Amino acid sequence: MQQKYVSQIHRCFRCGYCKFPTDYSSFNCPPYRRFRFETYSTGGRLWLIYAWLKGEIQWSEHLAEILYTCTTCKNCAEQCPMKFAPDIIDWIVGARSDMVEKGRIPPRVARFFEAVQGYGNPFKLLRTDRAAWANGTKLFTAGDEFLLYVGCLGSYDEHGQKMAKSLIEVLRALNVSFGIMGNDEECCGNEVYMLGEIGLFQSMAEKNVQKFKELGVKKVVTLCPHGYNTLKNNYPGLDEGFKVYHYTELLAELVQRKKVKLSQQKIRVTYQDPCFLGRYNNVYDEPRLALKSIPGLELVEMERNRKDAFCCGGGSGNFVMDLLAGGEDTPARVRIKEAYATGADILAVACPGCMTMLTDAAKTENLETKLAIKDISQILKESLL
């Protein structure tokens, strides 16, 4: 990856298409929207990386910060008109990887790595507390159809735990055969990968793969799109036939097979497409299908949706590091106002990262009593008959 980025990165023309959604209505690059210096756009970032490679600029904390404010939301790759568009994220990750190898990264990123390496999660919370929320949820055993991979946010974050609990209730109600890994679960490594610590990622992925094999896991369902992405696309050595689902895919399949009876709900809901579900894995319809299965639910779209959805700002570990924090132009604050503008009662999310970022933003914008933020399993749970 690194060699490729070094030999290709100069091809960016800094035309700026990367900053927009398809209809050019607004700026869709989270750090550019937040900071507005061209250096924080993808074009700016790529030109600075090239300058750094050529020795025209030296490493600085500011340069590293510019590189690490990218949430790897993939809007740039979606919008760039050039043939190299699919490689842009690899270039960003490649440059980060170089900085990691040289030990020149922002302190918050270094702390993120230390926490994941030492504690198996980015919050520096005890491994032995990973399943403390689970309250007796069955551990995965041979014969279970699915391993529910909860992830770090689902395990340690208050909002993520609520999501995990709702999902478990729904899965139980639908008689899905599943179990969790409990305290044996490790961080999925998606953020570690995106932040450029490829060595650490590989060791984490290998550990997880080994555990999956020992347990005889054939199907994984993830709570978090970040885990879904990395298990599906980046994990080496998984057996052929190993399948990864995001929970919204599973729920969509079950509601389509009429496995569930739901009560009438007169609610207006808008939906935040998570980057790692949508742009990374093209999963746009399933979450909407799951929502629309609820009788009476009206789904209203935000102006920027599906492949044009505006990132909450939490990607690449920013749900912990929050390098884009401060001011009314933070992505989550911009996005929560867009959600509110739809007139929806509920903002539905399918990612614990989005849940955390947008819940905080709703508080800051004084919208917490006007717009409820719930994940899709929670909305379904409340409709179960």
Next chain:
Amino acid sequence: MTTTNTIYEALVKIAGKDCVSTSKEERYFYARDGGLMPAHEPDFVVLPKTTEEVQEVVRLANKEKIPIVPAGAGLALTGLVIPQKGGILLDMKRMDKILEVNEKARYVIVEGGTTQGALKSYLQKHHPHLRHSIPDAPPSATVVANAVIHGQGRLAHQHGFNSDMVSGLEVVLPTGEICRIGSCSVSSYWFSKGAPLPDLSGLFLGWFGTTGIITKLGLKLYPCKKMRDVMVFLADNAELVPEILLKLSHTEMVEDVVISAQPLPLRFRGTFWIMVYLTGDSDEELEFKQKMVWNALWDYFQSRDVGVLSTSPEAKAPLLSMPSKDTTRFADVAKGGGFQYAGPITPIEKFPTFIRKLEEVANKYNVFYGSTTRLIGSGHCMMFSFSFSFNRANPDEMARAKKALDECSKFALEEGAVLWKADMDEQRMLMEKMDPNTLALMKKIKQLLDPNGIMNPGNWEMR
């Protein structure tokens, strides 16, 4: 003595800490564009949000005699917003409000950093029966920048240069006064940049920010028909192209005419793609216009000098897109992220001469080339681009591309063309050739408006 630190603090007081940078990274990026002009760093990069902030920054710069360069997206590619003498670079793109659309007088008022993309999107959503002239530059190009450089876009055949479409200005003068230009100077309506008053917009349009900073701009809007189509004709005899253009223009049915020439893929070499854009509110209207165009070129079909390219809706889609992503993709032909063109404005009779020169120069310097020609006005002139794509990682290729550009510009000037969005070298060539009394008049105007020479120095610098 005023120190850099004092200036920085003063700028922070005006625009806020988050909107002022002296960091190497910002200075590096804003020191260059995607073209071939040498880089030069600003000392400060400032992101103003309001006219008043611009005014305060200008007053500070004028008092301290610091250069100041207003910038859009830097997509002219000819170094027009490279701060040749350092100073303050004002990235105007935070001033991005669309302030008013007057449907009945068909104009819009935008702030100085509003992008072409944002305006297009806004009109489509809120005023779908109105449109503006969209250039082929990427959507991040600003409306003001296109007017300031006398750009051209869709509708150029019917309505001329983007600067012809301006309907009013708000300008911060180099000495700090805020000045309104056109009907908006005496009325709340922004329908005319000049007539029936003396047209003072000429003091700012075409001057590349050397006479003031445009903070608001009124722009004429035009009917947006429900349907749009493109007819593609192929010709291989450059000598016939001027006559073909006149015949197409004579129909008075055409939105836009663009001619594309490129050597690669090989099947395109030696063939000119003549793209004729049409609009209509009904099938009947569109078919009538298509028939008129067809009739205008009938003799060429008979003589087999012009052929018709049958195009599927899928093949037409990129041709119809506004802006055209294909134009930007030219920057990656050499797989190297570089692209610059000389775009002389010239009578259309020069097409055969210019196309021959383009091929000759490209062969001489061994550089990737292409050309796009746009008809401006009813055949009054055209923009002919001598376009060269280069690899930014290959200094030798960049040097050859620059030589090729310089030779084409010199040639075009000798042939009677006027260079468009001229880089500093081309500006020198233009001023050398210009009538001395005209040059003296320009100098007087510049000195009157900008006595301390702070505005985008290096550009239109008259000795």
